[in-house]
Amino acid sequence: NAGVTQTPKFQVLKTGQSMTLQCAQDMNHEYMSWYRQDPGMGLRLIHYSVGAGITDQGEVPNGYNVSRSTTEDFPLRLLSAAPSQTSVYFCASSRTPGPQETQYFGPGTRLLVL
Amino acid sequence: GIQVEQSPPDLILQEGANSTLRCNFSDSVNNLQWFHQNPWGQLINLFYIPSGTKQNGRLSATTVATERYSLLYISSSQTTDSGVYFCAVERGSYIPTFGRGTSLIVHP
Numbered sequence: 001n002a003g004v005t006q007t008p009k010f011q012v013l014k015t016g017q018s019m020t021l022q023c024a025q026d027m028n029h030e031y032m033s034w035y036r037q038d039p040g041m042g043l044r045l046i047h048y049s050v051g052a053g054i055t056d057q058g059e060v061p062n063g064y065n066v067s068r069s070t071t072e073d074f075p076l077r078l079l080s081a082a083p084s085q086t087s088v089y090f091c092a093s094s095r096t097p098g099p100q101e102t103q104y105f106g107p108g109t110r111l112l113v114l
Numbered sequence: 115g116i117q118v119e120q121s122p123p124d125l126i127l128q129e130g131a132n133s134t135l136r137c138n139f140s141d142s143v144n145n146l147q148w149f150h151q152n153p154w155g156q157l158i159n160l161f162y163i164p165s166g167t168k169q170n171g172r173l174s175a176t177t178v179a180t181e182r183y184s185l186l187y188i189s190s191s192q193t194t195d196s197g198v199y200f201c202a203v204e205r206g207s208y209i210p211t212f213g214r215g216t217s218l219i220v221h222p
Contacts, residue, residue: 042118042200042212043157050208058209090157099145099204105157 002026006091006106013081013113021076021109023091029104031097032074033058034066036087037108043090049074050097081113116141118203118213126219127191135186135216137201145204146177148186151215152197160186160199191220 007022025032030051035043035058045058049068063085065077074093078085089109094101117140127133137146148160161168161175163184168175172191177184188195198217202210 040214042202042214043210044212045209048208056208059211088155092157097208099147099202099210100162102159102162108155 004091004093004104004106006089006109008109009107010110011112013078013111015082015113017081019078019081021078021089021091021111023074023076023106024072025074025093025104026072027093027095027104028071029093029095030071031094031101032068033092033103034064034074034076035090035092036060036085037090038087046076046089048097078111081111083113085111086113087111116143116203116205116211118201118211120199120201120213120216122216123214124217124219126221129192129220129222131191131220133188133191133218135188135199135218137184137186137203137213139182139184139203141205142182143179143203144206145210146179146184147202147210148175148184149200149202150197151200188218191218193220193222196220 004025033048034046047066049055091106092103094103119138121136163175163177165179172189174187198215200215202212204210
């Protein structure tokens, strides 16, 4: 049972490039989400999904796309990277939606946009 | 939107000491959670505590929703308690608001 996995661990992009951050979980969780964490800040929700085929926007969705074609995978796409997207990105999952459920976090992806 | 303030921002302790971390929020909330981020960046849920008191080993948390604050108590601190502690509140949507965290260093 690997839990929540994220790839890559670290990525450098040039402004305007696109990329996909991968997130997978093997716990058959319904709920998955993406956060970003900037230095000295708490997490901010980018997008979330309450099940396969269902996604919704969080607090800071601009510049990011998501899809959920399977229960296991929830990739985050940066369409045209900007320096403001330099951050650490965390994927999380829980059995069902709602804060009463324990969330399991991936190890994070550190992204630098030049 | 709702404001979340955590105090103190930084805390340095000797192993074995006790500490209290505070989370104030500016409006009524439906849900409140505490998280720990270790020095290597890994995040874990500590408590889901919209009201009342919960305990888990050396950690306990109390939320007084009517007065808009929550407290996290760490007793007999250990070096493994080091890291950043976040509280996050939510008002009935799936979108939490996180505080900036309290950074804790526990020296042996």
